[in-house]
Amino acid sequence: MLIITLHTYIFILGATLGSFFNVVGLRVPLKKSIAYPSSACPVCDKKLSPSELIPILSYVLQMGKCKNCKTSISPLYPSMELLTAILFTISPLLVGWSKELIIAWSLISLCTIVTVSDLKYMIIPDKVNLFFLVLFFIERMFIRTEPWWDPIAGLIVGILVPLVIILVSRGGMGGGDMKLLAVFGVVLGWKLVLLTFFIATLVGTIVGVAGMLTGSVKKGKPFPFGPFLVIGALVAYFFGSELISLYMLTFFSYLY
Numbered sequence: 001m002l003i004i005t006l007h008t009y010i011f012i013l014g015a016t017l018g019s020f021f022n023v024v025g026l027r028v029p030l031k032k033s034i035a036y037p038s039s040a041c042p043v044c045d046k047k048l049s050p051s052e053l054i055p056i057l058s059y060v061l062q063m064g065k066c067k068n069c070k071t072s073i074s075p076l077y078p079s080m081e082l083l084t085a086i087l088f089t090i091s092p093l094l095v096g097w098s099k100e101l102i103i104a105w106s107l108i109s110l111c112t113i114v115t116v117s118d119l120k121y122m123i124i125p126d127k128v129n130l131f132f133l134v135l136f137f138i139e140r141m142f143i144r145t146e147p148w149w150d151p152i153a154g155l156i157v158g159i160l161v162p163l164v165i166i167l168v169s170r171g172g173m174g175g176g177d178m179k180l181l182a183v184f185g186v187v188l189g190w191k192l193v194l195l196t197f198f199i200a201t202l203v204g205t206i207v208g209v210a211g212m213l214t215g216s217v218k219k220g221k222p223f224p225f226g227p228f229l230v231i232g233a234l235v236a237y238f239f240g241s242e243l244i245s246l247y248m249l250t251f252f253s254y255l256y
Contacts, residue, residue: 007089007092010088010089010092011085011086011088011089012085013085013088014084014085014086014087014088014089014108015055015056015081015082015084015085016055017084017088017109017112018055018080018081018082018083018084018085018112019053019055019077019081020034021080021084021109021112021113021116022076022077022080022081022112022116023039024113024116024128025080025112025113025114025115025116025117025120026116026117026120028113028117028125028127028128029117029120029121029123029125030121039053041066041068041069041071043066043069043071044066044068044069044071046066046067046068046069049067052067055078055081055085056078056081056082056085059073059075059077059078060078076116076119076120080112080115080116083112084108084109084112087108087234088105088108091104091105091108094238095238099142099143100143102139102143103136103139103140103143103187104237104238106132106135106136106139106187107184107187107233107234107237108234109132110128110132110183111230111233111234113128114128114180114226114227114229114230115226115227115230117226118176118224118225118226118227119224119226119227122174122222122223122224123176124174124176124177124179124180124226125176126176126179129176129179129180129182129183132183133182133183133186136151136183136186136187137151137186140186140187145189150189150190151185151186151187151189152186153185153189153190154184154185154186154187154188154189154190154192154193155182155183155185155186156185156190157185157190157193157194158178158181158182158183158184158185158186158193159178159181159182159185161181161193161194161197162177162178162181162197163178166178173225174225176226177225177226177229180226180229181193181196181197181229184196184229184233187233187237188233188236188237188240191240191244192236192237192240192241193236195232195235195236195240195243195244196229196232196233196235196236196240197229197232198232199228199231199232199235199236200225200228200229200231200232200233201228203228203231203232204225204228207228208223211223
C-alpha cells in the first residue's frame with residue numbers, strides 16, 4: 001500500500017513538473033520569462049484560473065477547449081504532462097531507489113522541454129542545453145559511472161558524430177541537435193550516446209519515409225529531429241546495456 005501511495009505522489013509530481021516544462025519549452029525559445037506573466041489562453045488572452053491549471057485533468061474536464069473562448073487547446077500540453085508523469089513513475093522500477101534516480105528524473109526533464117520546444121518552433125534553446133550540461137556534470141561528480149571518464153568521452157563523441165554529419169551534408173543536422181547529443185553524452189557515456197544516435201536516426205528515417213508516403217512530410221522539407229534524439233536517449237539510458245549485450249550475443253552467435 002505504501003509503495004502504491006508513493007508512486008501516486010511521484011505521478012502527481014511528474015504531471016505538475018510536466019506542466020512547468022511545457023511553459024519552459026514554449027517561452028524560453030521566445031526569450032520570455034518562465035515566471036511572468038502567468039499562464040493565459042494564447043487566443044483570448046484570458047488569465048487561467050487555478051482550476052484550469054490542473055495538469056491533465058483540466059484538459060479532460062474542459063474537453064480540450066478554453067473555458068472562455070472555446071478555442072481548442074493543443075493536445076501537446078496534456079500529452080507532455082502525462083508522458084512526464086508516466087516516465088517519472090516508472091523510473092524507480094527501472095533504475096531502482098538509488099542516487100541514479102536523480103539522473104533519470106533530470107534526463108526526463110530535459111527530454112520533455114526539448115520535445116516541446118522542437119515540436120513547436122524547431123528550436124532547441126542553447127540556454128536549456130547549457131543549464132542541463134552544467135547540471136549533469138555536477139550530478140555525475142557525485143553519482144559516478146565506470147570508468148570515471150565516460151561522461152567526458154560521451155560529451156566528445158556527442159559533439160563529433162553530428163559535427164561530421166553537418167560538415168559532410170552541409171546542414172543535414174542542426175546545431176541544436178549537436179549540442180543536445182553532447183549533453184546526452186555526459187549522462188550516457190560514449191557507447192550509449194552512439195546507440196542514442198543510431199536509434200534516433202532509425203526511428204527518424206522510418207517516420208520520415210512513412211510521412212512522405214502518406215503526404216504528411218514533404219521531401220526536402222526539414223522536420224524536428226530533437227524528439228527522435230529524445231526517444232533514442234531514453235531507450236539507451238534505460239535499456240541500452242541490455243540492447244548492446246543482446247546485439248553482441250547475436251553477432252558472435254552468427255559468427256560462430
